[in-house]
Amino acid sequence: MCALAGLLTLAATPALAAPYACTVAAFTTFDTDDTAFIAANHRKTYDLAISGDTITLAMHSPDFEPYTATYIVARREMLSTIAQRRDRESVDLLVLPPRPAERIAEDGGFTTTLTVAGSHYANSWLLACTAR
Numbered sequence: 699m700c701a702l703a704g705l706l707t708l709a710a711t712p713a714l715a716a717p718y719a720c721t722v723a724a725f726t727t728f729d730t731d732d733t734a735f736i737a738a739n740h741r742k743t744y745d746l747a748i749s750g751d752t753i754t755l756a757m758h759s760p761d762f763e764p765y766t767a768t769y770i771v772a773r774r775e776m777l778s779t780i781a782q783r784r785d786r787e788s789v790d791l792l793v794l795p796p797r798p799a800e801r802i803a804e805d806g807g808f809t810t811t812l813t814v815a816g817s818h819y820a821n822s823w824l825l826a827c828t829a830r
Contacts, residue, residue, distance in 0.1 A: 716799060720744040720810065720825040727821045738762065744825055746794075746810065753781045753792060755812070788816040794827075802829050 725739040738761035745756040751771040758764050769781035769792045776796070783790035794810040795801050801808035807828040814821050 716748045717830040718746040718748075718798065718802075718827040719830045720746055720827040722823050723809065723826040724824040725822070728819055739821070739823065742823070744812075744827075745830070746825075746827060748798065753794075755792065788814055790814050798827070799829075 720743065722740050722742050725736055727736065727739075729735065738759070741761060742757055742759045744758070745754075747754045753769040753771065754766060755769060756764070756766040767783050767790070768785075769783050769790070771779055772782045773780045774796060778793050779796050781792040781794075783792075791813045792810060793813075795808050798808050807826060810825040810827055812823040812825060
């Protein structure tokens with residue numbers, strides 16, 4: 699019985715969460731004159747964890763309050779997985795490749811796009827992610 703429980707735990711481990719470390723490769727916003735805001739967004743780093751249809755994104759920054767957000771996969775397509783954060787009034791989307799682990803094995807990393815849009819702004823980060 700104990701051996702069976704151990705095997706089940708080992709079998710379940712890969713599905714629990716795939717951790718990735720991400721840096722900001724590019725950042726875009728409507729207000730291109732606010733160079734301090736743009737520079738601060740380039741200094742952000744992210745931890746990304748995928749667990750089934752849930753993606754957790756933790757932001758770290760010397761300039762902004764850190765946060766952790768949960769995104770739910772809304773759609774899986776041939777080239778992209780699209781996840782949405784549903785606990786805010788803005789539209790928050792995370793778009794990543796359908797199989798990040800394969801991209802890391804083949805290319806050493808993958809890119810992900812994080813977009814946050816409201817009625818008067820749109821910010822988008824291109825994240826370069828690698829295995830943790």
